[in-house]
Amino acid sequence: MKPSLGASALQAVWPLAASILIGLIMFKLIGPWSGGFASKVMLVAGINIVLAVSLTIVNGFTGQFSMGHAGFMAVGGYAAAMIVYYGSMRLWGSADFAGGVLSNAGDQVSFTGPFIGKGDWLFIVACLVGGVFAAIAGYIVGLPSLRLRGDYLAIVTLGFGEIVRVLLQGTPDQIQPWKAATAKDVPLYKLPLMLGGPKGFNLLPIYTTLFWVYLAVGLTLILVYRLKASSSGRAFLSIREDEVAAQAMGVDITRYKVRAFVLSSFIAGVAGALYGLDIGAISATELGFQKSFDIIIMVVLGGMGSISGATLAAIILTILPELLRDPPPVWPAGAFVLLVMVIVQAVRKRWNIKSLVVMAIVTAVLEAARQYCVSKGINIAEYRLVIYALMLILMMILRPEGLFGVNEIWDYLGLRSKKLAKRVRRSQKGAAA
DSSP states (O other): OOOOHHHHHHHHHHHHHHHHHHHHHIIIIIHHHHOHHHHHHHHHHHHHHHHHHHHIIIIIISOOOOOOHHHHHHHHHHHHHHHHHHHHHHHHSOOSOOOOGGGOOSOTTTOOSOSSOHHHHHHHHHHHHHHHHHHHHHHHHHHHHTTSOTHHHHHHHHHHHHHHHHHHHTSOOOOOGGGGGGGGGSOTTTGGGOSOGGGOBOSOOOOOOHHHHHHHHHHHHHHHHHHHHSHHHHHHHHHHHOHHHHHHTTOOHHHHHHHHHHHHHHHHHHHHHHHHTTSSOBOGGGGSHHHHHHHHHHHHHHOTTOHHHHHHHHHHHHHHHHHTTSOOOSHHHHHHHHHHHHHHHHHHTOOOHHHHHHHHHHHHHHHHHHHHHHHTTOOGGGGHHHHHHHHHHHHHHHOTTOSSTTSOHHHHTTHHHHHHHHHHHHHHHHHHO
16 A cells, blocks of 8 residues: 555655754754854754764664764865855855855844845755765775775775875865955866865855754754665665675675765765854864764764664763863753653663662762862863763763664654554554454
């Protein structure tokens, strides 16, 4: 039986509408209410969510180990920055901001521009083209190398990321904004190579706002969730569990690995575009293997294959270093986590007293340590990276499989099992009728 046309259209349109609504709420309500610094942290957290969820497709779904994700981010970011920067010069004779309300990161009250400006359309095209360039790079890297597994694939992808970084640092200087008129005299094939070299690609117009970031977050989450539940997603998961068995069942191992790699690279390229046009500058130095490791940590901490886990880990690992600059009391956060654990265990009707006791002890120890440092006049912010690393170690010791393992948060709440039970009852009633 096929669903009706109306149901199919609604199922196809509502994710876009929901993502737009989320982006508007973040941009118009939550961002201005929270203030400038908190708004910037939320923007960075959104970009990290897109990166972590995209890497989950490769490292989580197919069980591969890619260490060059920042390279695809750099490809997409530089491509988008080049299109917006030089495209503005050639189209309008200036590299200045030409966006509308949705791309205005400054004072929204006094801004008199249109809701969507001409620069916004160039920005959207640049993000998509940046994703396509990153996907092409993913295909070029993935097709010959994804026959490898484990450490061998990690070395290949790490090498790719370093190659991208070195090549971008060797590009010629960019055309400065005050020389925008000369951009029309430069051949088109030379402009994409003028990316600033070791100094980075600077003085870019800023278009990335909370709206565009959380629109990308919503679309990414829905796309990857639907991918996981599709036939391709089941093929990815079968490869992760046992490649030999999957191949014996007719799964084309190489084709599905390359497909996962290309899609993951495309999303990383879009995230790179948002990153590059956020602060008005992008540097290959900041997108080396250290950035790839940061994304891998988010995926591992969230759980290999868990979309909701990668999302939550990206939020935690973005906010945590900033909180450690001036650590607030630990007990409110610990009490909240403890309450969530109690609710989840009550819903599942599976009590684990040991985990609750451990969480309570960890909260008490951290709060006691914070109060001791305050009483002795110790500046905790000076040791924040050490504390950050110790907290990561502690989280992995207590939960080595990650926050949600290979499952999603709704699996722990029993929502999926209840939904499946309702479908079974409906099918039984239909068969009886």
